[in-house]
Amino acid sequence: MLYYLIDFNQGGYMKKVFFVSLLLVSIFLIGNAEAVFLGNCTCYQCNLKSLCPNGDSLEFTESVRLCMDEGSATIEGQCLGCFLGGKSLFSSNKNFIGSGSSCWGHNSGCSAILRGRLMTIDLYDEFGCMTQLRCVQGGVCTDN
Amino acid sequence: MKKAFVISLLLVCVFLTGNVEMALAQECTTYLCTGKWSCGDEQWTDCVEICIDKGYAEIEGYCWGCDLGGRSLFSSNKNFVGIGGSCGPDLRCSVELRGRSMTVDLYEVGSPPSCMEQLRCVKSNECVTD
Numbered sequence: 001m002l003y004y005l006i007d008f009n010q011g012g013y014m015k016k017v018f019f020v021s022l023l024l025v026s027i028f029l030i031g032n033a034e035a036v037f038l039g040n041c042t043c044y045q046c047n048l049k050s051l052c053p054n055g056d057s058l059e060f061t062e063s064v065r066l067c068m069d070e071g072s073a074t075i076e077g078q079c080l081g082c083f084l085g086g087k088s089l090f091s092s093n094k095n096f097i098g099s100g101s102s103c104w105g106h107n108s109g110c111s112a113i114l115r116g117r118l119m120t121i122d123l124y125d126e127f128g129c130m131t132q133l134r135c136v137q138g139g140v141c142t143d144n
Numbered sequence: 145m146k147k148a149f150v151i152s153l154l155l156v157c158v159f160l161t162g163n164v165e166m167a168l169a170q171e172c173t174t175y176l177c178t179g180k181w182s183c184g185d186e187q188w189t190d191c192v193e194i195c196i197d198k199g200y201a202e203i204e205g206y207c208w209g210c211d212l213g214g215r216s217l218f219s220s221n222k223n224f225v226g227i228g229g230s231c232g233p234d235l236r237c238s239v240e241l242r243g244r245s246m247t248v249d250l251y252e253v254g255s256p257p258s259c260m261e262q263l264r265c266v267k268s269n270e271c272v273t274d
Contacts, residue, residue: 051217085182085260087238087249097225097238098251098258109226109236111215124213124226128200132217 041067044119044135046077050104052129058104062133065141066112066119068093075112075121078142079103080131082110082121105129170197174272175246175265177205183259190263191271192248194239196221203228203239203248205263210237210250 043065050058064077071086073096084098093114100110105125113120117138123131172195179188192205199218203210210228214220222242228235234253239246248263 049217083258085251085258087262097236097249097260099236099253107227109210109212109228109238111225111238122215122225124211124224126227128211128213130213130217132215 040069041065042137043139043141044137045139046119046121046133046135048131048133050129050131052127056129058131063139063141064121064133064135066114072096073098073112075100075110080123080133082108082112082123084110084112102131105131170195172196174268176268176271177246177248177263177265179261179263181259181261191268192246192263192265194241194246201226201239203237207231208235208250210235210239212237212239 043063046062046064048058048060048062050056062077062079064075064080067074067076071091071093073082073084073086073093075082075084080100080102082096082098082100084096086092087095087097095114096112098110100108100123102108102123102125105123105127108123108125108131111122117136119133119135119137121131121133121135125131172193175192175194177190177192179190180186190205192203194201194203199214199221201212201214201221201224203212203224208228208230210226212224212226215223215225222240224237224239226237226239228237228250230252232252236251236253238249244267246263246265246267248261248265250261250263252259252261
């Protein structure tokens with residue numbers, strides 16, 4: 001009798017574990033599906049600093065939108081944009097390198113590194129100006 | 145005390161001389177690299193020279209080269225990003241140095257989807273650049 005009671009309780013416990021696992025898997029799948037349907041774009045709020053060899057400097061805040069798609073990405077802000085490919089033999093979705101342009105430097109090398117909710121973007125343009133954006137996920141990106 | 149003073153003076157002179165030399169010298173290093181291309185199965189080797197000078201760098205291989213700025217507003221001499229060109233398409237470049245190794249990522253500017261190259265490199269004294 002005691003054996004069946006223990007077995008029954010274990011069965012109930014296992015059922016709970018099963019349903020909770022099923023729930024978690026469902027939440028994960030729905031979350032991923034949503035990310036795919038939204039085109040996997042994320043908005044970031046960034047502090048931008050720029051410095052040129054002649055001493056000219058800029059500093060302001062900028063909202064940028066990062067959109068990723070299987071080893072490639074685009075970055076779009078009010079005053080800069082980049083087309084990027086994934087580093088590490090092209091499969092990375094955390095480290096990117098590519099081509100960029102900004103209001104003050106027409107052609108730039110552009111790199112982006114993602115770490116959790118943070119992103120760092122580095123630009124180096126044809127005039128030797130260096131720009132860095134340190135960004136945190138969140139906020140609202142207006143349509144540019 | 146005189147001895148201590150002279151030795152201190154000597155050490156300061158050595159330190160200052162070393163720094164002046166560093167400031168004047170652009171440090172160039174040669175690497176032997178293996179390349180891969182994202183738009184095909186080609187693999188190749190290349191001798192690549194990188195010259196670093198206070199947060200700036202130039203890198204050059206066979207038929208390609210890049211002008212680079214140190215990431216983090218020029219303060220880095222290990223991680224660089226920049227623009228370049230080749231016998232083919234224009235390039236956008238990223239370089240990471242780690243000890244005796246170097247990784248170069250090149251993004252070929254062109255109509256999407258753009259191809260990428262990656263060179264994994266090791267310091268080499270035997271490698272000779274053109």
